Amino acid sequence: MRAFSYERPTSVADAVALLAEHGPDARVLAGGTDLVIRLRDGSASPTVVVDVKRIPELDPAIREVDGWLVIGATTVMTEIAADVRVRRRFTALAEAAAVVGSVQIRNRATLAGNLCNASPAADTAPALLTYAAQVVAAGPDGGRRIPIDELFVRSGVTTLRRGELVTSIELPLASPPVGSAHVRRTRRRGHDLASVTLACAVDASGVTRLAYGSVGPRPLLVVDDTGVLANPAAAESERAAILEHMFAEASPSPRSMRAGPDYRLAMLRVLGWRALATAIARLRDGRLAAGE
Ligand SMILES: Cc1cc2nc3c(=O)[nH]c(=O)nc-3n(C[C@H](O)[C@H](O)[C@H](O)COP(=O)(O)OP(=O)(O)OC[C@H]3O[C@@H](n4cnc5c(N)ncnc54)[C@H](O)[C@@H]3O)c2cc1C
Numbered sequence: 001m002r003a004f005s006y007e008r009p010t011s012v013a014d015a016v017a018l019l020a021e022h023g024p025d026a027r028v029l030a031g032g033t034d035l036v037i038r039l040r041d042g043s044a045s046p047t048v049v050v051d052v053k054r055i056p057e058l059d060p061a062i063r064e065v066d067g068w069l070v071i072g073a074t075t076v077m078t079e080i081a082a083d084v085r086v087r088r089r090f091t092a093l094a095e096a097a098a099v100v101g102s103v104q105i106r107n108r109a110t111l112a113g114n115l116c117n118a119s120p121a122a123d124t125a126p127a128l129l130t131y132a133a134q135v136v137a138a139g140p141d142g143g144r145r146i147p148i149d150e151l152f153v154r155s156g157v158t159t160l161r162r163g164e165l166v167t168s169i170e171l172p173l174a175s176p177p178v179g180s181a182h183v184r185r186t187r188r189r190g191h192d193l194a195s196v197t198l199a200c201a202v203d204a205s206g207v208t209r210l211a212y213g214s215v216g217p218r219p220l221l222v223v224d225d226t227g228v229l230a231n232p233a234a235a236e237s238e239r240a241a242i243l244e245h246m247f248a249e250a251s252p253s254p255r256s257m258r259a260g261p262d263y264r265l266a267m268l269r270v271l272g273w274r275a276l277a278t279a280i281a282r283l284r285d286g287r288l289a290a291g292e
Contacts, residue, residue: 001039001040001042002039002042002045004039004045004046004047004048004049005047005048005049006048006049006051007048007049007050007051008050008051008053008054009050009051009052009054009055010054010055010056011055011056011057012055012057012058012138012165012167013138015028015050015052015055015165016138016139016140016163016164016165017140017163018048018050019050019162019163019164019165020139020140020162020163022046022047022048023162023163024162025046025047025048026046026047026048026049026050027044027046027048027049027050028050028052028116028165029049029050029051029052029053030052030053030073030074030110030112030113031076031108031109031110031113032108033101033105033108033109033113034113034117034119035049035113052073052074052165053074055074057167058072058073058074058167058168059072059074060072060074060075060076060079061075062075062079062080062083062085062086064085064173065170067172067173067174068134068170068171068172068173069085069086069089069090069170069171069173070168070169070170071111071168071169071170071171072112072167072168073110073112073165073166073167073168073169074110074112075110075111075112076106076107076108076109076110076111077097077098077100077101077105077106077107077109077110077111077114077124078097078103078106078107080093080094080097080111081094081095081097081098081106086171089171089173089177090127090131090171090180091179091180091181091182091282092126092127092130092131092180092181092182092199092200092201092275092279093124093127093128093131093171093182095127095181095182096123096124096126096127096182096184096197096199097111097123097124099123099182099184100114100123100124101191102191105191111124111169112166112168112169115128115135115148115151115158115166115169116158116160116166117156118151118152118153118154118155118156118157118158118218119155119156119193120154120155120213120214120215120216120217120218120219121193121194121197121213121214122197122213122219123182123184123194123197123213125148125152125197125211125213125219126182126197126198126199126211126212126213126219126221127180127182127199127211128148128169128171129148129149129199129209129211129219129220129221130178130180130199130200130201130209130210130211130221131171131172131175131178131180131201132147132148132149132172132175132209133148133169133170133171133172134146134147134148134169134170134172135147135148135151135166135168135169135170136166136167136168136169136170137160137164137165137166137167138164138165138167139161139162139163139164139165140162140163143167145170146159146160148169149221152218152219153218154217154218155217155218175203176203176204176205177203177204177283177286178201178202178203178209178279178283179201179202179278179279179280179281179282179283179284179285179286180199180200180201180202180279180282181199181200181274181275181278181279181282182197182198182199182275183197183198183199183271183274183275183278184196184197184198184271185197185259185267185271187258187259192258193214193258194213194214195214195258195259195263195264195267196212196213196214196215196259196264196267196268196271197212197213197214197219198210198211198212198213198268198271198272198275199211199212199275200272200275200276200278200279201279202230202276202279202280202283203283204283204287205227206225206226206227206228206230206231207223207224207225207227207230208223208224208225208229208230208276208279209221209222209223210222210223210224210246210272210275210276212247212250212268212271212272214252214258214264215250215251215252215264215265215268216249216250216251216252217251220249220250222246222247222249224242224246226242228242229242229243229276230276230280232277232280243269243272243273243276244269246272247265247268247269247272250264250265250268252264252265
């Protein structure tokens, strides 16, 4: 491991100043579950590590602000998986957070770190894409909101600019309620990144949002607004054709050690149907419970 200096700022402004000053030579440290491995294996060699865990503005408490459910940059997977509002309203995110790594990993790993690491296999990314979440970043030129679909470029690369720090991830509470589900396929039970990770959200107007990862350089979102996919009574061949079209952009790498492209594409279809059925059932159950 190369030597680096360790900074522990106590305000977002100080953290941003450090990141802006050192540019690509600086790395944010949140839970460290990705970064520390990369420091050890030498695939990241910053000269400055900026630990953001002692910044009071990055409050880990999940809170409701102006129609958004705000998840801070220091909120860890355990807290997200346990939060009643997330479980009820953003079920696929709770499910995704609950399968990241192990108990120990989930107690350290932040949602912000999962996104900023930009692994195509990041389990929380598909759920956030289906909910049209926004990433809030502070930078040298002030703050900005980034629609989650505009965050990912390719493995390890995001659209965050020099000096920018993610301060929160926000989920729209005002959008129509959805039934949603997250499913994934791993080589083995326990600690492994997904060979396919997928989330599906269906709303009462029949719009189906499907997002999937680990089958291309970045997680992808596709939307069906015909209402056909969300309708279990529609012809299966018609629904299958739509689903097939939604997977058209999947392009798994032939070089991955985790699973071959054919297997991943086959699993994508299996998981797609499975998540769709669960999301539809959850939407129906939620509407029945609400007396609709
Ligand atoms: C054993 C093991 C099992 C795992 N299993 C899974 C799994 O099943 N599914 C899965 O998706 N992931 C898994 N992971 C990966 C990892 O746990 C997640 O990606 C985690 O959420 C990263 O969060 P962190 O807080 O630890 O980030 P860190 O390691 O601290 O940071 C990750 C990256 O994001 C940047 N970053 C962090 N916070 C910010 C911020 N606020 N603003 C800007 N940049 C920031 C860092 O500079 C770094 O580049 C696993 C990791 C391990 C070690």
